[in-house]
Amino acid sequence: xxxxxxxxxxxxxxxxxxxxxxxxxxxxxxxxxxxxxxxxxxxxxxxxxxxxxxxxxxxxxxxxxxxxxxxxxxxxxxxxxxxxxxxxxxxxxxxxxxxxxxxxxxxxxxxxxxxxxxxxxxxxxxxxxxxxxxxxxxxxxxxxxxxxxxxxx
Amino acid sequence: xxxxxxxxxxxxxxxxxxxxxxxxxxxxxxxxxxxxxxxxxxxxxxxxxxxxxxxxxxxxxxxxxxxxxxxxxxxxxxxxxxxxxxxxxxxxxxxxxxxxxxxxxxxxxxxxxxxxxxxxxxxxxxxxxxxxxxxxxxxxxxxxxxxxxxxxx
DNA sequence: TGGCCAACCGAACGAAATTCGGCCGCTCAG
DNA sequence: CTGAGCGGCCGAATTTCGTTCGGTTGGCCA
Numbered sequence: 001x002x003x004x005x006x007x008x009x010x011x012x013x014x015x016x017x018x019x020x021x022x023x024x025x026x027x028x029x030x031x032x033x034x035x036x037x038x039x040x041x042x043x044x045x046x047x048x049x050x051x052x053x054x055x056x057x058x059x060x061x062x063x064x065x066x067x068x069x070x071x072x073x074x075x076x077x078x079x080x081x082x083x084x085x086x087x088x089x090x091x092x093x094x095x096x097x098x099x100x101x102x103x104x105x106x107x108x109x110x111x112x113x114x115x116x117x118x119x120x121x122x123x124x125x126x127x128x129x130x131x132x133x134x135x136x137x138x139x140x141x142x143x144x145x146x147x148x149x150x151x152x153x
Numbered sequence: 154x155x156x157x158x159x160x161x162x163x164x165x166x167x168x169x170x171x172x173x174x175x176x177x178x179x180x181x182x183x184x185x186x187x188x189x190x191x192x193x194x195x196x197x198x199x200x201x202x203x204x205x206x207x208x209x210x211x212x213x214x215x216x217x218x219x220x221x222x223x224x225x226x227x228x229x230x231x232x233x234x235x236x237x238x239x240x241x242x243x244x245x246x247x248x249x250x251x252x253x254x255x256x257x258x259x260x261x262x263x264x265x266x267x268x269x270x271x272x273x274x275x276x277x278x279x280x281x282x283x284x285x286x287x288x289x290x291x292x293x294x295x296x297x298x299x300x301x302x303x304x305x306x
Numbered sequence: 307t308g309g310c311c312a313a314c315c316g317a318a319c320g321a322a323a324t325t326c327g328g329c330c331g332c333t334c335a336g
Numbered sequence: 337c338t339g340a341g342c343g344g345c346c347g348a349a350t351t352t353c354g355t356t357c358g359g360t361t362g363g364c365c366a
Contacts, residue, residue: 100288
């Protein structure tokens with residue numbers, strides 16, 4: 001995990017389709033070396049995959065929300081089943097199981113607020129839910145480049 | 154945005170490095186046709202980019218949290234500046250500006266709970282903050298495949 | 307019914323990925 | 337101090353792939 005590896009991480013997180021030759025040239029190393037390094041990053045699990053990013057507006061899913069869910073204490077035993085259910089919903093982008101006031105946060109994307117209403121009503125049917133509240137997402141920004149953190153001084 | 158486009162979306166979200174020939178073979182079309190379709194998806198903005206996914210454990214950032222922040226009403230005017238600040242922190246993975254009890258949710262990843270403590274204390278120094286509370290993320294699952302939603306029946 | 311247009315195909319060409327043998331420099335043991 | 341071993345890097349050769357482009361087809365509208 002040296003300087004070269006982090007540079008490759010940075011490049012590939014920005015554009016996973018950069019050619020090997022191109023990256024090698026930018027970093028001043030041989031293409032074969034570059035390939036070897038990237039293979040190492042994959043084998044060590046540092047790079048877990050390569051994914052195309054889809055624009056939610058382009059597929060008519062411009063409305064996003066965070067749905068906070070608290071289970072009934074007696075239903076916490078079935079938390080995993082509940083989690084699987086929410087994750088299986090096509091509207092769900094990501095799901096957090098968290099400490100604090102809520103047990104789960106579901107980040108969802110739907111067509112419009114009407115569809116959001118329908119989704120919340122559908123979720124609220126689940127018996128294991130003790131409390132549910134939704135927040136509309138006005139803005140969402142995801143960092144494309146995730147890097148190792150330097151040790152704090 | 155027909156059947157072929159969605160199939161390509163599915164494939165490329167799962168593995169952005171699949172070869173063009175490979176995808177064409179799987180879908181039973183010519184490589185040139187496949188290339189043309191993918192170019193169309195990019196030009197229409199449906200595919201916004203290709204990104205390598207980095208494993209947070211592998212880079213020693215196994216501790217995640219959601220930090221909920223409410224600004225002081227008088228400070229809402231500087232919400233954008235505050236947002237830019239939080240997003241600029243290397244610990245921040247994504248940031249939501251939301252309706253409801255909080256104004257912002259920051260999804261962060263750090264080395265351990267000690268580093269999380271430091272981060273919260275650092276954030277709490279900001280004068281525009283009226284309330285801040287953090288939740289540890291026990292589990293996080295992101296969907297790799299985002300698809301257009303069928304119209305509800 | 308005839309013409310037009312968009313989309314698909316397949317071959318050809320240039321470029322890239324991948325392999326592999328050899329070389330260099332570092333490390334560690336003698 | 338020195339020599340052997342080893343990990344990592346390089347560069348050429350081979351194979352595979354991306355990309356272009358001219359031709360063709362099928363559907364749609366006048």
